[in-house]
Amino acid sequence: MEKTIKKYFPIFALPTAAAFTVFFIIPFIMGVYLSFCSFTTVKDAKLIGFSNYAKIWGDPTFVHALWYTALFSLVAVISINVLAFAVALLLTKGIKGTNVFRTVFFMPNLIGGIVLGYIWQLILNGILARYDLTLTFSEKYGFWGLVILLNWQQIGYMMIIYIAGIQNVPGDLIEAAKIDGATKFQTLKSVTIPMVMPSITICTFLTLTNAFKLYDQNLALTAGAPSDRSELLALNIYNTFYGRNGWEGVGQAKAVVFFILVAVIAIIQLRATRSKEVQQ
Amino acid sequence: MENARKAKHGWALTLFFTILSVVYILPIVIVVYNSFKSKVWINKTPFALPNEKSFVEFLNYTKGIEKTNFFGAFVVSLFITVISVLLICLCTSMCAWYIARVNSAFSRTFYMLCAFSMIVPFQMVMFTLSKIANMLHCSNPFGIIFVYLGFGAGLAIFMFVGFVKSIPLEIEEAAMIDGCNPLQTFFGVVLPIMKPTMITVAILQAMWIWNDYLLPYLVLDQRKWKTIPIAVQYLKGGYGAVEMGQMMAMLVLAIIPIVIFYLACQKYIIEGVVAGAVKG
Numbered sequence: 046m047e048k049t050i051k052k053y054f055p056i057f058a059l060p061t062a063a064a065f066t067v068f069f070i071i072p073f074i075m076g077v078y079l080s081f082c083s084f085t086t087v088k089d090a091k092l093i094g095f096s097n098y099a100k101i102w103g104d105p106t107f108v109h110a111l112w113y114t115a116l117f118s119l120v121a122v123i124s125i126n127v128l129a130f131a132v133a134l135l136l137t138k139g140i141k142g143t144n145v146f147r148t149v150f151f152m153p154n155l156i157g158g159i160v161l162g163y164i165w166q167l168i169l170n171g172i173l174a175r176y177d178l179t180l181t182f183s184e185k186y187g188f189w190g191l192v193i194l195l196n197w198q199q200i201g202y203m204m205i206i207y208i209a210g211i212q213n214v215p216g217d218l219i220e221a222a223k224i225d226g227a228t229k230f231q232t233l234k235s236v237t238i239p240m241v242m243p244s245i246t247i248c249t250f251l252t253l254t255n256a257f258k259l260y261d262q263n264l265a266l267t268a269g270a271p272s273d274r275s276e277l278l279a280l281n282i283y284n285t286f287y288g289r290n291g292w293e294g295v296g297q298a299k300a301v302v303f304f305i306l307v308a309v310i311a312i313i314q315l316r317a318t319r320s321k322e323v324q325q
Numbered sequence: 326m327e328n329a330r331k332a333k334h335g336w337a338l339t340l341f342f343t344i345l346s347v348v349y350i351l352p353i354v355i356v357v358y359n360s361f362k363s364k365v366w367i368n369k370t371p372f373a374l375p376n377e378k379s380f381v382e383f384l385n386y387t388k389g390i391e392k393t394n395f396f397g398a399f400v401v402s403l404f405i406t407v408i409s410v411l412l413i414c415l416c417t418s419m420c421a422w423y424i425a426r427v428n429s430a431f432s433r434t435f436y437m438l439c440a441f442s443m444i445v446p447f448q449m450v451m452f453t454l455s456k457i458a459n460m461l462h463c464s465n466p467f468g469i470i471f472v473y474l475g476f477g478a479g480l481a482i483f484m485f486v487g488f489v490k491s492i493p494l495e496i497e498e499a500a501m502i503d504g505c506n507p508l509q510t511f512f513g514v515v516l517p518i519m520k521p522t523m524i525t526v527a528i529l530q531a532m533w534i535w536n537d538y539l540l541p542y543l544v545l546d547q548r549k550w551k552t553i554p555i556a557v558q559y560l561k562g563g564y565g566a567v568e569m570g571q572m573m574a575m576l577v578l579a580i581i582p583i584v585i586f587y588l589a590c591q592k593y594i595i596e597g598v599v600a601g602a603v604k605g
Contacts, residue, residue, distance in 0.1 A: 152350070202598060
């Protein structure tokens with residue numbers, strides 16, 4: 046059977062493989078190559094070694110964006126997961142209206158980043174105006190604005206995943222804990238949380254990579270104002286590429302560093318939470 | 326006694342979540358009624374309902390639609406999303422079946438690269454990808470479909486392969502022995518079994534492509550074609566001055582199709598998200 050299928054390679058595998066190669070693999074390899082070049086278009090690239098990478102660390106906007114992104118991701122991941130888990134716990138108690146609440150909390154997730162950014166720009170500027178402030182007054186308003194926005198967008202999504210996880214915890218385990226005299230908190234800590242660890246792995250992975258790669262929301266909410274102080278890494282890279290002449294090489298080098306960071310963080314996070322998962 | 330207490334508790338929770346749900350959709354409600362106010366009043370009293378002084382009927386809508394060519398953008402967005410999702414589902418499911426059933430160096434390498442592509446941030450390839458797309462004359466709503474096929478293949482292949490590996494081989498073998506060629510086997514036997522995964526992939530890809538901003542922004546020739554997120558961002562103009570009235574109207578128009586789609590396919594969307602998360 047394998048041999049017969051193999052003859053059909055051009056029909057089954059070729060279209061996807063070709064598109065994947067042309068629009069992902071080749072751009073990726075060229076991107077790595079260009080990070081060692083000085084260029085303004087693909088055709089005039091000249092190899093210049095590591096000097097793009099050296100320039101990155103002399104660029105204060107990048108170092109600032111790096112810390113800003115790291116702190117933002119940390120706050121967002123913790124707040125989203127704690128709140129989503131709490132809501133999921135309460136919504137699995139079988140109260141009236143559970144389905145309606147789930148529908149409402151999930152909805153913002155379907156709205157795109159650009160639209161979300163402008164919705165929250167209106168709301169947050171409206172609130173801040175009472176204190177004669179705006180979102181772009183200081184980087185900390187942009188920071189907390191993005192945290193609130195991302196919470197609003199993603200709590201529903203993570204809640205859905207947590208609900209599925211909690212519903213999979215066998216009822217007799219909870220029952221057994223109760224008979225052994227465990228308090229509600231002990232049951233949560235020693236039975237429920239270890240049993241939903243796979244969901245925690247997935248949700249922290251999704252929120253972490255989403256927060257780290259955030260672009261649209263950042264662009265629409267503050268666009269980096271005041272003067273690039275509320276810029277996350279993705280926006281910083283975009284602005285280096287398309288905002289400054291002659292910095293294309295540095296932009297590409299930043300993108301490579303960004304990719305390595307995302308990959309390393311994702312792997313560390315998966316290792317750390319996977320090791321806490323228990324076999325059922 | 327126990328039951329009575331539980332019910333009382335349940336009512337308190339229902340009340341709490343009802344209030345929370347109202348607060349949750351409040352940002353959207355505020356945007357909706359602000360879309361009927363003139364610019365000055367949106368800035369002055371963003372939370373007040375429209376009154377005789379601030380009410381401008383549908384002026385924001387008519388002006389905004391004219392300025393952004395919103396319906397044109399809607400058609401472009403719809404076309405790109407629907408055709409891309411169909412193409413991705415068809416091509417990647419076929420490719421995934423090939424990968425799962427033919428054990429070759431190609432299959433193993435391609436599968437690894439697909440998993441790898443999922444953690445690569447878009448900024449890593451944005452410059453080279455947009456240049457290649459330009460070179461291949463893909464800067465139009467037809468061409469961009471192949472860009473999405475290449476860029477969306479990673480997640481789709483990963484999910485389809487995971488599913489195909491769980492289908493027992495015997496069914497396909499029986500079909501082949503009965504004289505079906507691989508194409509007949511795939512479309513007659515495998516594809517119907519794949520339907521639930523197909524829906525999951527379609528929903529995840531549709532959510533991504535419909536809301537995607539940066540990829541179409543860099544790839545499409547914007548003098549001719551805009552998607553909805555690009556049209557919304559276009560209202561911002563060059564120097565940070567936003568026509569808030571028109572912006573609110575466009576936000577409402579951008580949200581309406583999403584809400585309709587969500588209410589119509591809610592069950593599939595929520596199930597799809599859970600299934601997607603567990604496999605990813």
